[in-house]
Amino acid sequence: MARGAQGNGADDGWTPERSVAGSRNPWSIVAVISIATFMTVLDTSIANVALDHIGGGMSVTYDEATWVTTSFLISTAIIIPISGWLADVIGRKRYYMASVALFTISSFLCGIAPNFTFLVLARVLQGAAGGGLAAVEQSMLVDTFPPRQRSLAFAAYGIVVIAGPVLGPVIGGLITDNASWRWCFLINVPIGALSLFLVHLFVDEPKALQDERRQMLEGGLKVDFIGFLLVAGFLGFLEV
Template sequence: MAATAPRAHEPLTGGALVLGTVAVSLAVFMNVLDTSIANVSIPAISGDLGVASDQGTWVITSFAVANAISVPLTGWLTQRFGQVKLFFISIVLFVIASWLCGLAPTLPFLLAARVLQGAVAGPMIPLSQSLLLGSYPRARAPMALALWSMTTLVAPVAGPILGGYISDNYSWPWIFYVNVPVGIVAAVATWFVYRSRESAVRALPIDKLGLFLLVVWVGCMQVMLDKGKDLDWFSSPTIVVLGLIALVGFAVFVIWELTATHPVVDLSLFAKRNFTGGTIALAVGYGLYFGNLVLIPLWLQTTLGYTATNAGLVLAPVGVFAILLSPLAGRLLTRTDPRYMATSAFVIFAIVFWMRSRYTTDVDTFSLMVPTLIQGAALAGFFIPLVTITLSGLPGERIPAASGLFNFVRIMFGGIGSSVFTTAWDRRTSLHHARLIEQATPYNPTFTQAIDRMQSLGMSHTQALGAFNAALGQQASTMGVDDLFYLSAGIFLALIALVWITQRQKAEGDAGAAASAAH
């Protein structure tokens, strides 16, 4: 069936603009929050449902797999159902799935609800970008992106803090119940504002083979990433099989989608220089950011003795500058080449991680929080210009597909980043521990003096050796995390080259290019 005639919509104004922005932002915040809020609650969930902690981690994995599969389907689903209807249905089903998660009496029931939750969450973030860009005048597109970025930057940090607080003071079902009132408000406001602004729809045939291949390779890859560390990666036959299936499935998927008449994922977008350069720069940068976002609380809790809540609070200052500067970054983008802003963000990221690479086991809370505070400035100039670059020059009907695809790549690299960083930290820690323990010999006066000093405090020789080994482990762990901070700084500097592969869009105006496409 031929597409219905495209309908142009004027930008929203006044109360409708405010209400629409709030509705979309609430939906995005609720969505992103759920990617991290359950992480610190796994012990409570596992204990209450009577399962082992390693089984409880499937609460995270099930959501991540379903979400990763559904995100790249956004473009195809939008053309079939319309972006407003799809966004509204996604919010309603997300609320229902959250309610079912809280009611779950058994782990299988909870996992089924989390799969539904992750699947319907997929289209929400790409469509939120499309709806916001279509709501604002072309010249104010950066402001729309700034408002969107604030929710996506703050939610991952707020998730562990809120999840830890709820688990400590209430009960774990409330980490899901909190979505219900928020989702209801977002759904009602979305329908009220956007119901008359539906996008063009057309009855596309279902690319069954493409969809099957997508489910297979993404599902296998996501399970491999989530379970790789627990199963010691490629020493496990399970991980090897998952990796091979993911690799072969991906290769066949790419070939099929590039030749299919109606592909389920529009890979031809990668033929555009700005989309490719912006997507890779954003995805790798996000992978580094998210990998460290997972790594830092682990290091603080396992090495420095921080509680989960306090570890989360150390990361909280990142939201200060991110919230304050994002609107400013949006305004500056109307007069500045977005590549300069992205370059500045990567330089600040590099400085932040270099500062962190100087940490010792004696680091105080203030020294931990200063780089986190500065990092907020980098985040304010990270998402907005890169999203602008990535979507620039695309016609309106391709915005949902492009947004879905680059968000899929971003989410995928976030999973890769967290898996790689936690594994690399373990291995660097083991390496440093082995090197340090080589110095613990009776011929090393520093070692013998340390043992003698502990024995003089009343420890036995065995206790003194145990205490020395614990201190050595703490030192090795910190050295390992410092290595990864230093590496992150170098990679952020290298990413600047990707930013400058892209081209400035002069015809539409840098800031308004993406917004004009959405009208």
């Protein structure tokens, strides 16, 4: 009765020991990860309106140019199922920062791509980095916010997830008409650098997660490579 009277019953089972916010306001985490989130989901659609220009600049047909989008989606779909495991092995903050860094670098490579094959390969890297961000961000929110606040946190996060693909064609069209299609990718470089800096400052690696990671590594890594290859192949062909 006392617990119910205090209004904390909805938070039973949640502990702040796993929060990545540390002693900071948990809403700072939503603000920080929203930058990388917006950058990632924006790239699912920003290049769509530039495919004609990309095809013309790279001397490929429109159908071939669609691989700029398809390759990104395929690698994103493949990496998501193992993102949680990779975050546990590497460390969640370290894996998240590596994904942001890889997304930023691959965006730069897309922007300076000398040929179409190079561009598609850079988009594969970009998609793999983006897929790694999505799963880790959601686990961060779950661990940082108690159940009674979690719906609001995910609502704010969801607004960013929806806004990216909606604004992507608009931003992509403006960039392509007024500059070059290459800036559809180069625009991510300063955003990614800012995100990396803020994640380093505001996101913690809780001791509870460090202890769990240490115990897992001491017990030995177990990987179902056959299962992963089957899932990766299925998701890859599904996207194609």
